[in-house]
Amino acid sequence: xxxxxxxxxxxxxxxxxxEVISKVPTTLHTPLMSQTNAIHGIVMLGGLIxxxxxxxxxxxxxGVIAIAFGTINIVGGFMVTDRMLGMFSRKPPxxxxx
Amino acid sequence: xxxxxxEPGGDASTALYIVAFSMFIFGVRRGxxxxxxxxxxxxxxxxxxxxxxxxxxxxxxxxWGLIIAGLVIGTAVGVVASIRVQMTQMPQMVxxxxxxxxxxxxxxxxxxxxxxxxxxxxxxxxxxxPILLSTVIGSISFWGSNIAFxxxxxxxxxxxxxxxxQQVINALLLVGVLAACVSMAINNDDVSEPLFIGVLIAxxxxxxxxxxxxxxxxxxxxxxxxxxxxxxxxxSAGFALDNVALIVAGTLVxxxxxxxxxxxxxxxxxxxxxxxxxxxxxxxxGPAGDGEERPxxxxxxxxxxxxLAYADSVVIVPGYGLAVAQAQHxxxxxxxxxxxxxxxxxxxxxxxxxxxxxxxxxxLAEADVPYENLREMEDINPExxxxxxxxxxxxxxxxxxxxxxDPDSPIAGMPIIEVSEAQQVIVIKxxxxxxxxxxxxxxxxxxxxxxxxxxxxxxxxxxxxxxxNL
Numbered sequence: 001x002x003x004x005x006x007x008x009x010x011x012x013x014x015x016x017x018x019e020v021i022s023k024v025p026t027t028l029h030t031p032l033m034s035q036t037n038a039i040h041g042i043v044m045l046g047g048l049i050x051x052x053x054x055x056x057x058x059x060x061x062x063g064v065i066a067i068a069f070g071t072i073n074i075v076g077g078f079m080v081t082d083r084m085l086g087m088f089s090r091k092p093p094x095x096x097x098x
Numbered sequence: 099x100x101x102x103x104x105e106p107g108g109d110a111s112t113a114l115y116i117v118a119f120s121m122f123i124f125g126v127r128r129g130x131x132x133x134x135x136x137x138x139x140x141x142x143x144x145x146x147x148x149x150x151x152x153x154x155x156x157x158x159x160x161x162w163g164l165i166i167a168g169l170v171i172g173t174a175v176g177v178v179a180s181i182r183v184q185m186t187q188m189p190q191m192v193x194x195x196x197x198x199x200x201x202x203x204x205x206x207x208x209x210x211x212x213x214x215x216x217x218x219x220x221x222x223x224x225x226x227x228p229i230l231l232s233t234v235i236g237s238i239s240f241w242g243s244n245i246a247f248x249x250x251x252x253x254x255x256x257x258x259x260x261x262x263x264q265q266v267i268n269a270l271l272l273v274g275v276l277a278a279c280v281s282m283a284i285n286n287d288d289v290s291e292p293l294f295i296g297v298l299i300a301x302x303x304x305x306x307x308x309x310x311x312x313x314x315x316x317x318x319x320x321x322x323x324x325x326x327x328x329x330x331x332x333x334s335a336g337f338a339l340d341n342v343a344l345i346v347a348g349t350l351v352x353x354x355x356x357x358x359x360x361x362x363x364x365x366x367x368x369x370x371x372x373x374x375x376x377x378x379x380x381x382x383x384g385p386a387g388d389g390e391e392r393p394x395x396x397x398x399x400x401x402x403x404x405x406l407a408y409a410d411s412v413v414i415v416p417g418y419g420l421a422v423a424q425a426q427h428x429x430x431x432x433x434x435x436x437x438x439x440x441x442x443x444x445x446x447x448x449x450x451x452x453x454x455x456x457x458x459x460x461x462l463a464e465a466d467v468p469y470e471n472l473r474e475m476e477d478i479n480p481e482x483x484x485x486x487x488x489x490x491x492x493x494x495x496x497x498x499x500x501x502x503x504d505p506d507s508p509i510a511g512m513p514i515i516e517v518s519e520a521q522q523v524i525v526i527k528x529x530x531x532x533x534x535x536x537x538x539x540x541x542x543x544x545x546x547x548x549x550x551x552x553x554x555x556x557x558x559x560x561x562x563x564x565x566x567n568l
Contacts, residue, residue, distance in 0.1 A: 046203070060164055
């Protein structure tokens with residue numbers, strides 16, 4: 001993929017990101033942060049690729065740490081977000097009128 | 099045993115990555131309401147599984163022993179951490195996750211550079227520049243986040259720690275990092291690994307030095323900013339690896355962190371630059387008490403209970419002190435006792451009430467407070483003049499009317515929850531001591547304010563039982 005295509009994707013993604021995220025209410029900002037933590041864990045893909053063509057032991061070690069770090073982000077991030085969001089929804093909203 | 103079903107950069111793998119990032123965006127979009135957010139999180143997680151599976155099927159993926167080791171270690175740590183962490187510790191956890199992400203990115207960049215050098219021919223600039231960007235931002239994020247974690251976890255003092263000549267050192271480091279990066283870009287046919295490692299270390303120092311002088315009260319801004327940094331570093335890594343999923347996911351996280359950073363700075367009425375470079379938050383300086391005590395009214399739990407029980411509407415204003423005292427459950431009991439008597443109870447949440455954006459909302463949700471009763475500042479302020487009693491628990495600066503009335507106050511212009519407008523105010527606090535801004539709170543001395551000097555948890559529990567006895 002050429003750089004200009006990638007830049008186009010980047011700019012469009014930034015606009016979409018701002019639109020979508022600005023609609024998230026304050027109440028949910030902490031789960032939003034832990035969820036975005038999980039999403040940036042996608043860098044572990046880089047670790048998977050790097051380990052594949054590692055030239056020496058150092059690169060292998062670097063790659064394994066990167067995979068482990070990214071996986072911590074993904075697994076821990078999505079799980080803790082799920083746990084938090086469960087607290088927001090575990091009780092049915094009370095019908096006390098306005 | 100390479101599976102090697104998909105060609106890297108081929109249509110099939112790219113299409114799967116597009117599915118994955120669409121699910122991230124859709125998942126975050128579902129996160130705009132508490133009732134759909136859990137489902138949205140699940141959708142994003144499935145998107146991530148697709149992205150990981152796609153990558154594992156790429157041609158050239160190998161070294162399975164190492165891959166499995168990394169996955170197993172990461173999963174084990176992630177599962178245990180997410181189950182064990184307490185809600186009061188969420189800011190630390192998010193700081194740590196930001197750091198881990200940034201660290202992973204910087205490490206991948208290092209491996210990419212080594213690989214490029216080993217191949218022996220020039221590294222094209224459209225790969226090298228993003229690698230260098232993700233190295234610098236990732237390394238700053240890793241070390242900055244670790245310092246933020248250490249401060250939040252009380253491993254190092256939360257007060258601003260500044261080295262003399264700090265600004266000069268930071269500026270020199272930054273210039274040095276940029277110069278080294280430019281030099282590597284010019285000599286891209288023969289990149290020097292020692293120089294690259296120098297950049298990694300200088301960026302690490304920069305991350306430490308920028309966050310060390312920032313005080314505890316400014317942590318919501320710092321955590322959001324580091325979140326944005328890690329996202330941008332990930333997007334940059336996507337450019338280097340030609341991976342659309344990484345570019346979009348990183349940009350999404352970058353946008354989120356940026357929005358939150360700006361919101362937090364607005365809520366404190368300070369610029370991001372001022373927070374990063376002024377070493378202000380948490381500095382207990384200022385003219386706190388000139389030795390003489392100003393007149394105030396103090397009450398006991400029983401009187402407070404009577405006032406609350408005979409009110410029609412009560413607004414509770416929680417602050418970080420409530421979290422420190424672990425008082426959220428006791429406060430919920432107090433609110434329940436009031437609601438049983440037909441009193442309407444709402445919670446007014448200032449954007450920086452906790453140690454990270456939305457932190458207080460999570461703490462109260464944990465105590466089973468329905469989210470409909472968690473009201474935002476702009477939403478509740480117009481109702482306060484009609485509120486019978488406002489109860490301030492563990493909050494200070496965010497209720498100080500000086501922010502509105504005194505243009506000379508250090509917090510002048512900061513948006514506040516206007517509790518002084520309520521008919522009566524009860525402030526539950528250990529003493530009259532000033533908050534993070536280091537200034538006296540005029541609220542405590544108003545004629546309609548009663549001070550209840552006690553631990554937040556104990557006071558709330560006592561009031562709850564007194565209400566029950568009425």
